[in-house]
Amino acid sequence: MAAQTLFEKIWNDHVVYQQPDGPALLYIDLHLVHEVTSPQAFEGLRNSGRKVRATDRTFCTLDHDVPTINQTGPISDPDAALQIEHMRKNCRDFGLRLFDLGSHEQGIVHVIGPQLGLTQPGLTIVCGDSHTSTHGALGALAIGIGTSEVGHVLGTQCLWQVKPKSFEVLVNGKLGRGVSAKDLILGIIGRIGTSGGTGCVIEYRGEAIEALSMDERMTVCNMTIEGGARAGMIGADQKTIDYLRGRRFVPSEKEFDQAAARWLKYRTDEGAHFDRSITFDAASFAPQVTWGTNPGMVIEVTGKVPDPAGFDDAAQRESAARALEYMALKPGVPIVDIAVDRVFIGSCTNSRLTDLQAAAQTVRGKRVANTVHAMVVPGSWQIKAEAEKLGLDKIFKEAGFEWREAGCSMCLAMNGDMLQPGERCASTSNRNFEGRQGAGGRTHLVSPAMAAAAAVAGHFVDIREWANA
Amino acid sequence: MQPFTTVEGIVAPLDRVNVDTDQIIPKQFLKAVVRTGLGQGLFFDWIKNPDFVLNQPRFKDATILVARANFGCGSSREHAPWALIDFGFRAVIAPSFADIFRNNSFKNGFLPVILKEAEVDHIFRAVANHQQPYRLTIDLPSQTVADNAGWSAHFELGEFQKKCLLEGLDDIALTLMQDQEIAAYEKSHPVPYRL
Ligand code: SF4
Numbered sequence: 256m257a258a259q260t261l262f263e264k265i266w267n268d269h270v271v272y273q274q275p276d277g278p279a280l281l282y283i284d285l286h287l288v289h290e291v292t293s294p295q296a297f298e299g300l301r302n303s304g305r306k307v308r309a310t311d312r313t314f315c316t317l318d319h320d321v322p323t324i325n326q327t328g329p330i331s332d333p334d335a336a337l338q339i340e341h342m343r344k345n346c347r348d349f350g351l352r353l354f355d356l357g358s359h360e361q362g363i364v365h366v367i368g369p370q371l372g373l374t375q376p377g378l379t380i381v382c383g384d385s386h387t388s389t390h391g392a393l394g395a396l397a398i399g400i401g402t403s404e405v406g407h408v409l410g411t412q413c414l415w416q417v418k419p420k421s422f423e424v425l426v427n428g429k430l431g432r433g434v435s436a437k438d439l440i441l442g443i444i445g446r447i448g449t450s451g452g453t454g455c456v457i458e459y460r461g462e463a464i465e466a467l468s469m470d471e472r473m474t475v476c477n478m479t480i481e482g483g484a485r486a487g488m489i490g491a492d493q494k495t496i497d498y499l500r501g502r503r504f505v506p507s508e509k510e511f512d513q514a515a516a517r518w519l520k521y522r523t524d525e526g527a528h529f530d531r532s533i534t535f536d537a538a539s540f541a542p543q544v545t546w547g548t549n550p551g552m553v554i555e556v557t558g559k560v561p562d563p564a565g566f567d568d569a570a571q572r573e574s575a576a577r578a579l580e581y582m583a584l585k586p587g588v589p590i591v592d593i594a595v596d597r598v599f600i601g602s603c604t605n606s607r608l609t610d611l612q613a614a615a616q617t618v619r620g621k622r623v624a625n626t627v628h629a630m631v632v633p634g635s636w637q638i639k640a641e642a643e644k645l646g647l648d649k650i651f652k653e654a655g656f657e658w659r660e661a662g663c664s665m666c667l668a669m670n671g672d673m674l675q676p677g678e679r680c681a682s683t684s685n686r687n688f689e690g691r692q693g694a695g696g697r698t699h700l701v702s703p704a705m706a707a708a709a710a711v712a713g714h715f716v717d718i719r720e721w722a723n724a
Numbered sequence: 725m726q727p728f729t730t731v732e733g734i735v736a737p738l739d740r741v742n743v744d745t746d747q748i749i750p751k752q753f754l755k756a757v758v759r760t761g762l763g764q765g766l767f768f769d770w771i772k773n774p775d776f777v778l779n780q781p782r783f784k785d786a787t788i789l790v791a792r793a794n795f796g797c798g799s800s801r802e803h804a805p806w807a808l809i810d811f812g813f814r815a816v817i818a819p820s821f822a823d824i825f826r827n828n829s830f831k832n833g834f835l836p837v838i839l840k841e842a843e844v845d846h847i848f849r850a851v852a853n854h855q856q857p858y859r860l861t862i863d864l865p866s867q868t869v870a871d872n873a874g875w876s877a878h879f880e881l882g883e884f885q886k887k888c889l890l891e892g893l894d895d896i897a898l899t900l901m902q903d904q905e906i907a908a909y910e911k912s913h914p915v916p917y918r919l
Contacts, residue, residue: 271909272902276883277883278883278884280905282909282910292800292802293758295802312915332755338757360748385800401801402826403802403828403895412906413902415884417882453822483797485824504918554820571741577740667799692767711816
């Protein structure tokens with residue numbers, strides 16, 4: 256058989272029916288559902304008298320709306336409470352498993368999928384959420400969908416998709432000290448642009464990618480959507496297998512090795528052809544900080560706020576000028592001179608155990624600046640428990656951070672954790688759009704260590720020069 | 725789904741690149757459990773500005789929005805096309821769209837039209853140069869956008885998407901015509917979980 260890419264293997268495996276000259280009908284192995292993008296989908300199902308086709312491939316959680324203080328207590332926001340009640344009722348009515356508030360399995364949908372072993376190599380995965388691309392880190396094809404498509408997958412367990420192009424992002428060499436997976440993906444988006452991957456599935460390959468831990472691979476795949484691509488993926492290897500062993504939903508002991516042997520085939524074959532390819536040198540990336548209002552507006556921490564006049568294209572000049580106005584930044588100001596009011600460590604991009612460890616290491620024995628309010632929101636209850644076992648909660652609390660319960664929190668600020676107008680935040684999340692973390696709020700995306708250091712210093716610092724690093 | 729064949733109407737210009745779905749409809753409107761009434765959240769933070777284009781009386785009855793590249797990027801929220809539709813729009817024209825937004829639009833009988841940069845420029849100029857509201861006709865069967873002065877442009881669209889839009893097809897019913905293939909697939913691919 257001809258050499259195939261990872262993407263082609265999974266795609267070809269899952270085509271149930273091909274429209275002549277049109278989209279393919281793909282079978283979906285795993286459907287993850289959350290409270291915000293599903294109510295209208297269930298309503299549609301109910302109105303047409305349909306059932307959920309594959310209840311054992313559909314798993315639900317509550318994450319977007321949920322409080323991060325006293326989560327199991329009464330929910331004060333009536334709209335959030337209603338949406339949460341809808342999710343519970345829909346799970347009851349349609350016979351679906353819900354990782355409810357108060358359960359050890361609850362957390363951000365893209366954190367718990369891999370953590371519970373639901374995300375596995377070779378699977379097709381969808382969720383009504385753009386950051387579904389995260390799951391590709393385990394060698395799966397994971398696509399974010401809208402609510403109508405959620406309804407369609409509930410009803411049919413299939414999705415119509417026009418075959419995307421394959422796009423190889425090859426990262427050779429080693430990342431420098433203090434340069435994290437977050438810096439790598441921000442740097443890549445800065446170079447390919449926020450629509451650089453439109454119509455494509457990106458596969459990350461090369462020495463620097465293989466060297467990443469599973470948590471780091473998830474960070475990279477997570478933000479792939481910010482480069483416009485439909486999905487991001489990384490081939491399965493021994494790290495993937497080791498990560499999955501013993502997790503809640505993976506096959507048990509004796510079947511596990513069989514599954515693992517199968518999973519290891521989900522890699523791109525030697526000599527397989529990609530529609531597009533781009534190569535980067537890992538050593539060329541430095542710690543990154545976004546300065547504008549989309550993730551492509553990013554610069555090295557050693558840089559300065561760019562001058563809009565320096566952009567070639569008129570539309571870019573205008574959007575840079577608009578971004579600087581919104582961000583209240585002047586061209587030429589060194590990034591390290593930008594002071595922050597808030598620090599948020601969390602979100603499906605950077606709320607896993609190793610993210611929290613990197614941040615804790617940075618602040619150990621130090622104090623959050625008295626001009627800064629800082630919080631840490633673990634991605635799941637399981638991560639929270641693991642972190643507490645390692646004493647990370649103590650390090651954070653002693654440094655003056657708030658230590659919260661699991662959820663999306665201030666990544667999209669639906670649950671009441673939000674910036675006030677004009678507040679400036681160093682955030683480990685994935686979107687710096689206008690108002691994303693609260694109307695009038697100003698977001699700078701950074702790595703966990705960079706966010707933690709900014710909390711202590713009161714402004715951005717180059718983590719490579721940090722004493723604890 | 726409401727079928728889409730032809731739309732004739734006033735064009736409103738939104739001269740920005742990378743309009744993300746957080747701007748189209750911010751998070752506080754995502755707590756809805758129904759699809760309707762979201763027009764009140766459309767461009768919520770921008771519309772507070774009295775100078776914002778959609779506050780100008782001559783665009784009040786616009787049904788076609790024209791914007792710049794990468795329209796609809798960011799969050800997958802289908803609330804974005806729902807809000808545009810509820811506000812009164814039937815179609816949006818841009819040089820490019822984010823994939824998920826484009827898919828979501830098709831599912832709601834809302835047409836995302838991709839034209840070349842130069843053609844989009846032409847529309848922006850025409851809107852600016854007209855004292856009267858500038859009108860366009862978008863005709864799906866012939867895949868054309870045209871004005872009353874003889875200007876027109878062709879746009880591309882997949883045959884399958886076109887058929888679904890023209891007939892307002894219910895996707896689920898259509899898919900279940902393949903029920904046998906799906907069932908066969910399920911048989912040969914057992915659930916990969918220890919439940
Ligand atoms: S953490 Fe943020 S980006 Fe991730 S799923 Fe939640 S809201 Fe979406």
